[in-house]
Amino acid sequence: MAGRNTGGMLSGESIALSIGAARFGVGRRSAAAVAVNGSIPAPLIRLREGQNVRIAVTNTLAEQSSIHWHGLLVPFHMDGVPGVSFPGIDPGETFVYDFPILHSGTFWYHSHSGMQEALGLYGPIVIDPAEPDGAAPFEREYVLMLADWSPTDPHTQLRKLKTMGGYYNWQRQTVGGLLKGKDQNLKERLEWAKMRMDPADISDVTGITYSYVINGHDSEANWTALFAPGERVKLRIINASSMTNFNFRIPGLAMTVVAADGCDVQPVETDEFQIGIAETYDVIVQPNEAAAFAIIAEAIDRSGLVRATLAPQIGMAGAIPPKRRRPILTMRDMGMDMSGMDMGQGGEIDLSKPANESMDGHSMKMRDLSLAPGVKPGPGVATISPMPADRLADRPTGLEDVEHRVLTYADLRSRKPNPDRRTPSRQIDVNLTANMERYMWSIDGQTISSGGQPIPFREGERVRVNLINHTMMPHPIHLHGHFFELVTGEPGNRPRKHTVNVLPGGKASFDLTADAVGDWAFHCHMLLHMHAGMMRVVTVRAAGDAA
Template identity: 55%
Template sequence: MKQPLISRRGLLGSGALAAAGLSIPSWARGQSLSHARQGFGELSGDTIDLSIGNHHFRTGGRSGHAIAVNGTVPGPLIRLRQGQDVTLNVTNNLEEDSSIHWHGLLLPFQFDGVPGVSFPGIRPGETFEYTFPIRQTGTYWWHSHSGLQEQAGHYGPIVIEGEHAHHMPDPRYDRDYVVLLSEFTPRHPHDIARMLMVGEHYFNRQMMTVGNGEMSLEDRLMWGAMRMNPRDISDVTGATYTYLMNGHGPADNLEYLFQPGERVRLRIINGSAMTFFNIRIPGVKMQVIAADGQEVEPVEVDEFQIGTAETYDVIVTPPDGSHALVAEAMDRSGMGIASLTSHAGHRAEAPPLREPVTLTMADMGMGGMGDMDGMAGMHHGSGGMVHPQMDHPMRDTSLLPDDVKVGPGIDMVSPMPMDRMDFPGLGLDNVDHRVLRYTDLKAAKANPHRMPTRSMEIHLTGNMERYMWSFDGKQFSAVTDDPIRFGYDERVRVKLVNDTMMAHPIHLHGHFFELVNGAGMMHQPLKHTVIVQPGGTATFDLTANEPGDWAFHCHLLYHMHAGMMQTVTVRPLRQEGEA
């Protein structure tokens, strides 16, 4: 699956474009188009037509039903320009309602594409017209927000160029590629949801047991008391997933071509339903230049973790030869793989999967307790934190604030949650090379300085055995009439506390927030999605300056489906004494 060997230096006129078999809008001339043949088509212009329909998809030895947009999985790359007004006509040819959410885009809320929150959805046979101005630049993506369609292939990439990109190409790179990560499974998404409800370990083939020598009897009893397993890393794994790059599985031999000496921009999008990926190119350093579409001061790393719904742009200067572009699933049950190569047809050797990841005390919100022995002492009362009636400190619901609803939806409570912004991601804290951390990110341009006038704490809660997920113990179906309220232009500091032992990528629609990561208030990086590590906290500052109703949710699809979602309302708050 070769990529065209086209660089920006070579695309100097329409003749070169015609010879390459590519079309390009006048405003994009001079930019690299080498991403345009990576498994999906490309659409641009002021009016774009998209059609949602049933499809059959195959990769490697797996095949099954899919949902395609304009006939492909992933759907087409939508290339836009800052400052334009775009109309996107979306026709639903399915036998069920559908939608498209423009992930990370700033737009009027009625065009955000979330049924039940910002619009009613698109009924079978109908066309919905999305019309909005393009106010930003960067790397983003689009996907269905209806049911579990995203899992079935209903997603695609977005690239927004600067207003003057057609005559002011970026001098930092010579070649521009989109790398869209996802998964494919022949199982119907609702079957997966049902299996997770029946047994949350259904897809886990890496469980630790006493019998295989990986766990002592004492540790097994301790984890059993929590009704958890230290290999509970991912709910859905490579046991049923094939991991994709631009719709291509590892057997498809996807290539990204370059010429020696070129600087290559990789726009990496995690468009998966349930997978955190660890990204590396063994032997090639990566310079991170943007996070969630927003530019950051360049950071050189060897590897980084990308949560579901995040995007990172990196620049690499690979030496002559073939290099493996690796997207290893966080639980190390499989990987997406492609060749970054200067020799067409030459496949880079994939590295072996690394050892499975095992959870630690810090992942249980006991970061200051030391090791399992410390937990055992705590369990037997030596720590002074455990109520006599509690079977384990992680079930002490008295530690929760009063506004958290305690009930069957909560079976985990982090006793000592700590700020984990400096944590590189599960499994990456003990590698011997440089790994990106949120604390490395600094906004490339200074943000307006405003102190928050209010603070808010939101707990991420769940019950693994019942597969119930929520904010503050309240599942979405129970809180639709009780949204999170912000006053227009209000500046709020929000602290997310993860009381569970799973990492959650939390996404706020319609806004960018600033990570409170030690960068200083003028350079806190802007993001639309933040990973909240197990048993940890993450804090952001939000200027609520986009009026309307917005979705706020965990971007692990089955967690959102099981209730970890809320509505955020931004409008003038009622003044004291008003009806």
């Protein structure tokens, strides 16, 4: 059995990691796994801004492996993506990564080979600032690494989903539900059925097979963080899941978000946030009573959750809150921004009105390819969002109506001024495309395998990238080697991120300064989506150097 990284921490200028076959178990289930130094999650790597590090990674598996330093700005040939930045680490080989640490924050590392991160090859990275930073003080800190674990190999999961897109969804709409008045009414159900779209399709791989874990522990194992009442506790939260976006909350405690994706943000208080796969958030909480608080990471389709505990002493357990209802998708998730259409009626915007009522009389096609000229048509593109809205200020899927505060991207403001305030010299649309029934995922209708070309940038140019989601699922899109600024709020202190969760049927724009020459991976961080083709290479070349 793999250990559970109960205290292992690696620091200094020279670090050795060994990737090896292991077995991992949660509850009564166990399966073959991949561990680093015998541990899942892999050991914490804690470094300091300004230092150099040499990390020797030995692969003892029978197949190729790799490690990508997620969110760290490193030279592209140290980025760890086989076939893009380096050849990969062959069985028996030791590869030495060598790079300077340029910035501080919460990051993580994981395999970029053969879907090994689903098998356990993921671990946290904490970079301390070069100078002590008193802007967001705290007395204690913990890393919370959220993940999903299934004894079913991800390749098998993919095969099941290719045979039946809803294979893992056991929360669909039923006739029984209709009779009880649950979910959509009959008219809505028929309208959605006509389009062959399932409003209950929130997640592809669900709690029917997953155990959700925090630092490798499920609810029963109850990973526990200690505090003394009145202390400010910093939680560094990393979503290392392969297929699960989480809703994160600590019932009874307000959370002050102080960093997102390793970049400091102006402190903002919230009660709950959704953390897309590969995102990180640093929050500070201050429990004043000597009671146990439940740390809850809930899969967004609510097919399961994991509870850890924040307690004044070991042996306590935070109460698991009642299960909330599985969300149901709306027309907005289908890319029909009805808010614009309802405008003008006496200046009132009636969002409470069922959106499709205002559709009567309009021919709203769900696959009008002329709306997305960059998309290559084909069986892999089932829908084109007819009116994708900018959803950066929207509450994320399933949290639209909860009664407490919910963080949106629009609430985030960078603490430091943005380094590059130029107006973008051009913009590109990146279309996230799919066919859920065939379980095909792509960018602009193409995959690397089907000949999808790299997305080119000139060194130093400032470009607006519009991510347009033509699917009904959120996609956490990650760009390697760069931070970008989300186009939300006034310019100057926009949030800087390496991953942005693009809500269903919607749009998210970021401004990118392409300052890192090389080839970089750019992909959806849902592992099966990436594997199935929702990925491209981004190239950055010195101007006039495009060979």
